[in-house]
Structure formats: C-alpha cells, structure tokens
Amino acid sequence: MEILRSIPEMKAWSRQVRQAGRTLGFVPTMGALHDGHLSLVKRSRADCDRTVVSIFVNPKQFGPGEDLDTYPANWDADRNLLEPLGVDAVFLPTRGDMYPHGFQTTVTVEDLTGHLCGESRPGFFEGVTTVVLKLFLIVQPDTAYFGEKDRQQLQVIRRMVEDLNVNVSVVGLPIVRDADGLAKSSRNQYLNPAQREIALSLSRALEQARQRIEAGETDAARLRREIEEKFALHAETRIDYVSVCNADTFEELDVIQDNVLVALAVFVGKARLIDNCLIERVPCKEPC
Numbered sequence: 001m002e003i004l005r006s007i008p009e010m011k012a013w014s015r016q017v018r019q020a021g022r023t024l025g026f027v028p029t030m031g032a033l034h035d036g037h038l039s040l041v042k043r044s045r046a047d048c049d050r051t052v053v054s055i056f057v058n059p060k061q062f063g064p065g066e067d068l069d070t071y072p073a074n075w076d077a078d079r080n081l082l083e084p085l086g087v088d089a090v091f092l093p094t095r096g097d098m099y100p101h102g103f104q105t106t107v108t109v110e111d112l113t114g115h116l117c118g119e120s121r122p123g124f125f126e127g128v129t130t131v132v133l134k135l136f137l138i139v140q141p142d143t144a145y146f147g148e149k150d151r152q153q154l155q156v157i158r159r160m161v162e163d164l165n166v167n168v169s170v171v172g173l174p175i176v177r178d179a180d181g182l183a184k185s186s187r188n189q190y191l192n193p194a195q196r197e198i199a200l201s202l203s204r205a206l207e208q209a210r211q212r213i214e215a216g217e218t219d220a221a222r223l224r225r226e227i228e229e230k231f232a233l234h235a236e237t238r239i240d241y242v243s244v245c246n247a248d249t250f251e252e253l254d255v256i257q258d259n260v261l262v263a264l265a266v267f268v269g270k271a272r273l274i275d276n277c278l279i280e281r282v283p284c285k286e287p288c
C-alpha cells in the first residue's frame, strides 16, 4: 500500500494508473475508520482496478466551537484496517498543502445546502464541496464512493459534479450499522457506555417513524413532534434537527409522500450524531 503524503506524489501515482489504462476508485474520508468506510473501500475494490483512500480532517468544514481539534485520529489503526483490504494507495495531505497561504476559493452549491446540516452548520457544505472538488482534481478518479448516512452531502456532491461537469461517477452506498442498529460513525468514539445506549434512540426513532409511515401516517408535523418527544426524555441529548423531507431536495414536507427522508441530527453528550431513513414508496390513501 503506497502512502502518498504530497499533492505531486498523489498526482503522479494517479497519472501512472491512468496511463496503464486502469480504472481508479476513490474513497474520501476524515480517518478514524470503521466498517462504514470499509464498505465503501470494498465496493471500490470490487468495481475498479485500483483504489485510493484519502484521510484528511478538513478544517474548512468545521465551524467555530466544533470538534476540529479533538476529531478522532489513529493512523496506525486506519492503516491496519486498509492494508488487508488491498487498498493500493492512501493519500494523507497536510492542511498547509491543501490550503496554502493565499488560498481564497470556495465552491458553493446553493439551494440544497439551505436545509438540515447546511442550516445548522453554516459553511459546512462550502467546506465539503471545496475540499471534495480539490480532491477530485488531485486524485482524478473514475468513480468516488460516499455513504448514505451523509445523504445530504451525497446529493450536494452529485449536484456539484453535474453542475461543474466533473468527470467522476459518484456512487452512494447504504448505511452500515452496529448489530443493535447504531449507525457507524467516527464520532461514536466520543460516547461513554451510557451515552452509547442513549445514542440508540436515533436508529430506534427512525425505525418507529418508518413503521408509522408504512402504517399510513401522512402528517409530517405530527411525526416530527413524536420523534422530538422521544428525545425530550433524555437529559444528555439535544436535538439539532428532526426532518421529514423530500429525499432529493431536502424541503420539509407537510404531507408525507413517496421518496420521503426522515433525518435526525442529535447531540449525545458532545457527539453530534446523524442518521436517516429513506422510504421510497409510501402506502396509497386511495386505491391505486
């Protein structure tokens, strides 16, 4: 497994892959890897001749007071997870190389970022799209892999790729969970055992919401309220948002309809956790 620490090294490696006529899959991450990341890597390995993973904790997507300085990092553990999977290269750029003195360009995707995480984390998606476009231009992959846990991020990146004619296919992959339902997340490392138990409320609330929708609930406001009430029970939780929205535009719904996303962001202790559930078809009210 090649360890590429500079942008010129990464570009040269990628050029060789392309010149040899091989396809290149890319998995961008912020490290502290878990089975969610590894599912993206495995899919890239299955689809592409070569796979590169980047690990870069991107300061531009963290707001003031967020956890940039404490974000979990463990390069040795990450390396031990990636090597046995047959990853060909890991790109580990430095902050100074990615954002040298004088850097002043930002990529903005407009409407899609006005909801959910974009609304509660101002500047977050500009940080994400700016770094992802930079990474795409440096790595020059054929295909890039992202998780549905960050569904809004996935759709924002798809929009950017479409709008800017970026020559990368974007693949979204399902949320990987622990056996008890908790969505894998690097920030789960912040949770103590009691908080981890409380964090299960996210996936449980989403599962109950799915059941309510499948049983015919159409009132989005009532469903939001029911979910919010579940979290009111826990002193250690603070809701960032509860959304019942269109899964592609992220506009809030009044009446639940096909392609609905129920999405949550909740602080458990200092960990801000997100999770979601997509329901493509809701039951018909009238005979259909």
Ligand SMILES: Nc1ncnc2c1ncn2[C@@H]1O[C@H](COP(=O)(O)OP(=O)(O)OP(=O)(O)O)[C@@H](O)[C@H]1O
Residues within 6 Å of the ligand: 028, 029, 030, 031, 035, 036, 037, 039, 040, 145, 146, 147, 148, 149, 150, 173, 174, 175, 176, 177, 183, 184, 185, 186, 187, 188
């Ligand atoms: N549970 C998961 N299932 C599938 N993909 C995931 C999962 N968790 C993260 N990913 C994906 O891995 C990629 C890198 O994400 P990132 O490094 O931010 O990890 P994370 O666990 O989401 O971190 P955080 O705890 O900060 O939210 C993203 O495309 C993200 O959607």
Ligand SMILES: CC(C)(CO)[C@@H](O)C(=O)[O-]
Residues within 6 Å of the ligand: 028, 029, 030, 056, 058, 061, 128, 131, 132, 150, 153
């Ligand atoms: C896509 C990404 C690697 C950009 O920093 C990050 O937002 C993430 O890990 O989801």
Ligand code: BAL
Residues within 6 Å of the ligand: 030, 061, 062, 150
């Ligand atoms: N997976 C999203 C990265 C972040 O929360 O900054």
